[in-house]
Amino acid sequence: MKxxxxxxxxxxxxxxxxxxxxxxxxxxxxxxxxxxxxxxxxTIAPDGDLVPGTDVVFAEVTPESPLPDxxxxxxxxxxxxxxxxxxxxxxxxxxxxxxxxxNAEEAKLALGILEKGVAGVLLQTGDPxxxxxxxxxxxxxxxxLAIVPFTVTAVRQIGMGDRAxxxxxxxxxxxxGMLLGNTSSGFLLVLAxxxxxxxxxxxxxxxxxxxxxxxxxxxxxxxxxLSEVRAGDAVMVADATGATAEAAVGRVKIERRPLLLVxxxxxxxxAGLVLQNAETVRLMGKSGPVSVAALKEGDVVMGCAMAKGRxxxxxVEETITET
Numbered sequence: 001m002k003x004x005x006x007x008x009x010x011x012x013x014x015x016x017x018x019x020x021x022x023x024x025x026x027x028x029x030x031x032x033x034x035x036x037x038x039x040x041x042x043t044i045a046p047d048g049d050l051v052p053g054t055d056v057v058f059a060e061v062t063p064e065s066p067l068p069d070x071x072x073x074x075x076x077x078x079x080x081x082x083x084x085x086x087x088x089x090x091x092x093x094x095x096x097x098x099x100x101x102x103n104a105e106e107a108k109l110a111l112g113i114l115e116k117g118v119a120g121v122l123l124q125t126g127d128p129x130x131x132x133x134x135x136x137x138x139x140x141x142x143x144x145l146a147i148v149p150f151t152v153t154a155v156r157q158i159g160m161g162d163r164a165x166x167x168x169x170x171x172x173x174x175x176x177g178m179l180l181g182n183t184s185s186g187f188l189l190v191l192a193x194x195x196x197x198x199x200x201x202x203x204x205x206x207x208x209x210x211x212x213x214x215x216x217x218x219x220x221x222x223x224x225x226l227s228e229v230r231a232g233d234a235v236m237v238a239d240a241t242g243a244t245a246e247a248a249v250g251r252v253k254i255e256r257r258p259l260l261l262v263x264x265x266x267x268x269x270x271a272g273l274v275l276q277n278a279e280t281v282r283l284m285g286k287s288g289p290v291s292v293a294a295l296k297e298g299d300v301v302m303g304c305a306m307a308k309g310r311x312x313x314x315x316v317e318e319t320i321t322e323t
Contacts, residue, residue, distance in 0.1 A: 003026075005122040006131060009030055015131060026041065074119070104133040107123070147242045150264035151266070152298060153264055161274065163208065165254075166207050166252055177284065188273050189301070197280055209226055214273060258276070271305070277292065
């Protein structure tokens with residue numbers, strides 16, 4: 001997910017409050033205590049959580065000036081005119097570049113360059129309304145995934161096991177869920193419990209995600225085992241179009257339940273997932289949600305194929321076979 005930082009130098013309580021309410025991840029301030037009086041938020045200051053010159057490097061660039069070497073630090077780049085700066089060079093050189101912008105138009109330019117865009121933006125403005133506009137532009141730049149149809153090749157009961165429900169701090173919409181898989185090569189879209197049914201009331205904040213060993217695809221592109229997910233973690237919400245968003249975890253419930261193994265294929269790619277055997281657990285089908293209780297061989301469900309294997313949740317260029 002893209003970074004959204006706001007520069008509050010000199011101190012401006014109205015801008016700082018607007019930034020926190022808009023979901024900014026960090027404030028650049030002269031003194032960390034100013035921001036901390038408003039709420040918990042990462043501060044970039046000599047006495048802050050991130051220290052300029054160590055964790056964050058600020059640089060002003062021109063068409064003639066080379067891109068500074070920031071090492072492992074985040075490089076915050078400013079310029080008098082973004083239209084004359086070869087942003088392609090910045091993006092190609094580092095995925096840790098944050099662009100200083102003054103409005104939503106500049107933010108969209110920096111975030112969209114070469115489709116990949118910069119890692120985030122640092123807003124400098126005296127207008128609280130502009131904070132909201134830039135926040136919306138950043139949130140609209142959430143990564144879009146390639147969601148493809150998988151044909152179900154097998155559905156079978158495998159007995160009892162521990163499954164995890166992920167309860168988020170957001171109300172998910174119909175058609176939204178999370179991408180999960182038995183292996184790192186394929187993920188199926190498991191939907192939130194938004195549907196009316198005769199068994200339990202809808203819980204649109206919940207995804208009955210699967211057995212505790214399953215991989216969950218996270219907002220940063222890494223994976224976590226469901227057994228590792230905790231309250232306060234960030235999870236990725238996706239829909240069948242590939243649109244994604246971030247949600248905070250409020251609770252994880254692990255309970256012993258009867259389980260089903262679902263296996264599916266898309267060309268040479270395969271995906272599988274162990275899910276609770278319950279009518280309320282739904283995958284996204286080609287034309288709408290389908291309950292795992294009604295799922296059968298030959299049905300089409302939506303998911304995401306991955307080419308790389310993983311170590312400790314990170315994609316690696318290595319031959320890895322998972323079955």
